Amino acid sequence: MRGPALSSLALSAAEEDGFQPPTISETHLPEIFPWMAEWGTGFGKNMLMAILAVLLIWWLFSAGIRKQALVPGRGQFLAEGAYAFVRNTIGRDILGDKHFKPWIPLLFTVFFFVLFNNLFGAIPGLQMPTFSHAGPAYAMAALVWITWVVLGFKLHGAKFMKLMTVPSGVPKPLLIILTPLEFLSNFVIRPLTHSLRLMAVMLAGHIIVMLCGSGAEFLITQQEGVLNTGLGIAILLGSVPLYFLELIMMVLQAFVFALLTAIYIQGSIEADAH
Amino acid sequence: MGEHMISTALVQAAEYEDANPLFPNMWEFAVAGIGFLVLLFIVIKWIAPKFEETYQNRIEAIEGGINQAEEAKAEAAALKAEYEKQLSDSRTEAAALREEARAEAAQIVAEAQEKAAAEGARIREQAHAQIEADRAAAAAQLKADVGSLATELASKIVGEALNDDARSQRVVDRFLADLDAEQQTQGAAQ
Numbered sequence: 001m002r003g004p005a006l007s008s009l010a011l012s013a014a015e016e017d018g019f020q021p022p023t024i025s026e027t028h029l030p031e032i033f034p035w036m037a038e039w040g041t042g043f044g045k046n047m048l049m050a051i052l053a054v055l056l057i058w059w060l061f062s063a064g065i066r067k068q069a070l071v072p073g074r075g076q077f078l079a080e081g082a083y084a085f086v087r088n089t090i091g092r093d094i095l096g097d098k099h100f101k102p103w104i105p106l107l108f109t110v111f112f113f114v115l116f117n118n119l120f121g122a123i124p125g126l127q128m129p130t131f132s133h134a135g136p137a138y139a140m141a142a143l144v145w146i147t148w149v150v151l152g153f154k155l156h157g158a159k160f161m162k163l164m165t166v167p168s169g170v171p172k173p174l175l176i177i178l179t180p181l182e183f184l185s186n187f188v189i190r191p192l193t194h195s196l197r198l199m200a201v202m203l204a205g206h207i208i209v210m211l212c213g214s215g216a217e218f219l220i221t222q223q224e225g226v227l228n229t230g231l232g233i234a235i236l237l238g239s240v241p242l243y244f245l246e247l248i249m250m251v252l253q254a255f256v257f258a259l260l261t262a263i264y265i266q267g268s269i270e271a272d273a274h
Numbered sequence: 275m276g277e278h279m280i281s282t283a284l285v286q287a288a289e290y291e292d293a294n295p296l297f298p299n300m301w302e303f304a305v306a307g308i309g310f311l312v313l314l315f316i317v318i319k320w321i322a323p324k325f326e327e328t329y330q331n332r333i334e335a336i337e338g339g340i341n342q343a344e345e346a347k348a349e350a351a352a353l354k355a356e357y358e359k360q361l362s363d364s365r366t367e368a369a370a371l372r373e374e375a376r377a378e379a380a381q382i383v384a385e386a387q388e389k390a391a392a393e394g395a396r397i398r399e400q401a402h403a404q405i406e407a408d409r410a411a412a413a414a415q416l417k418a419d420v421g422s423l424a425t426e427l428a429s430k431i432v433g434e435a436l437n438d439d440a441r442s443q444r445v446v447d448r449f450l451a452d453l454d455a456e457q458q459t460q461g462a463a464q
Contacts, residue, residue, distance in 0.1 A: 054313045058316050058321075061325075062321060065324045068324060068328045068331070084329075105314065105318040108322060109317045134296055134299075136305075203295055
């Protein structure tokens with residue numbers, strides 16, 4: 001209901017030269033280096049955020065562990081805590097003591113790359129979660145997808161395809177339906193849900209921020225009357241708890257993304273276990 | 275309802291170029307992907323090994339400390355056992371020495387007593403012999419002296435009648451024998 005209602009409101013408002021709600025296109029900001037547009041769409045804020053995340057994670061964790069002290073200082077303690085969280089909670093608990101060691105760097109990078117990029121959405125000035133755009137989310141999901149598929153075939157050979165598509169203990173006639181479904185679910189839908197879950201949550205948060213901001217601005221500056229101004233201020237106040245909710249979503253989505261990565265890899269390692 | 279919503283959104287999106295949120299910007303796709311791979315390389319090469327190394331070093335340091343403490347404890351226990359063993363050894367040794375000394379002392383005392391007894395017996399024996407010899411000598415001397423004295427006295431009393439030696443000898447002997455007999459009867463009476 002809200003969609004058409006909003007758009008009709010916008011349309012009627014537009015006739016009166018009133019409120020224009022921000023559109024999804026506005027999440028794509030103008031390019032920073034527009035001359036690159038010849039080969040694509042140019043170098044935008046989104047890409048800058050991704051590169052900033054790489055540099056920040058590199059710098060923060062390198063600085064944190066530089067001393068390698070046995071009795072850590074505050075910075076090292078924080079860095080080690082963050083590292084241990086991914087290592088133990090996501091890595092060891094999902095992959096098991098036997099297999100988790102080689103996957104720590106991947107899980108660590110996935111978690112913190114997504115987390116930092118998400119948190120950019122909560123920092124005034126940056127205010128841009130990289131994964132609110134489909135491109136970066138697809139890229140991450142694709143890399144994870146390639147990883148677990150290649151790993152599965154490497155560990156189990158061609159049998160991996162059978163293990164992933166033919167459920168055991170199911171009557172033969174049912175397999176005719178189940179096998180294509182399993183194939184679709186594991187190889188096609190899985191990477192899509194993996195990426196879209198992240199993208200949709202980040203985009204929704206970003207749109208809410210834009211909507212609140214522009215709506216409050218419109219109500220306070222463009223409209224006459226105490227009521228409208230009061231409503232604008234109420235929206236601004238209401239956006240404070242919303243901001244914290246958004247923070248939780250950002251951390252949660254990073255955690256979920258890394259957790260699913262670990263679960264997919266675990267599924268490849270132990271494809272024959274069930 | 276949902277479909278209507280989406281179609282409205284799509285219609286709205288179509289008014290703007292590349293507004294479909296599901297359609298990726300390939301440049302952003304590439305930058306995020308490559309950025310992630312670069313970060314992954316950095317993490318594999320430098321960051322994760324350092325964390326693991328620190329973690330390992332800490333484990334070793336803690337376990338090393340525990341092992342050292344345990345070693346020290348074991349050493350102390352060994353030392354204590356040794357001391358206790360030495361102590362009990364010396365105790366038994368002292369007891370043995372004491373026992374030996376006591377036995378030796380008893381032996382010495384016994385030997386001394388024996389020696390003293392032997393010496394005493396010997397001295398008594400010697401004294402007896404001496405006394406016997408002196409008595410015999412005195413008796414012999416007395417016998418001779420009494421004989422000659424009595425003879426002399428008798429000859430002085432009796433005169434020349436008694437010059438005959440043989441006869442006087444017989445008289446003396448008889449006298450002495452009488453004297454002996456008298457003494458014996460006196461001794462028996464006593």
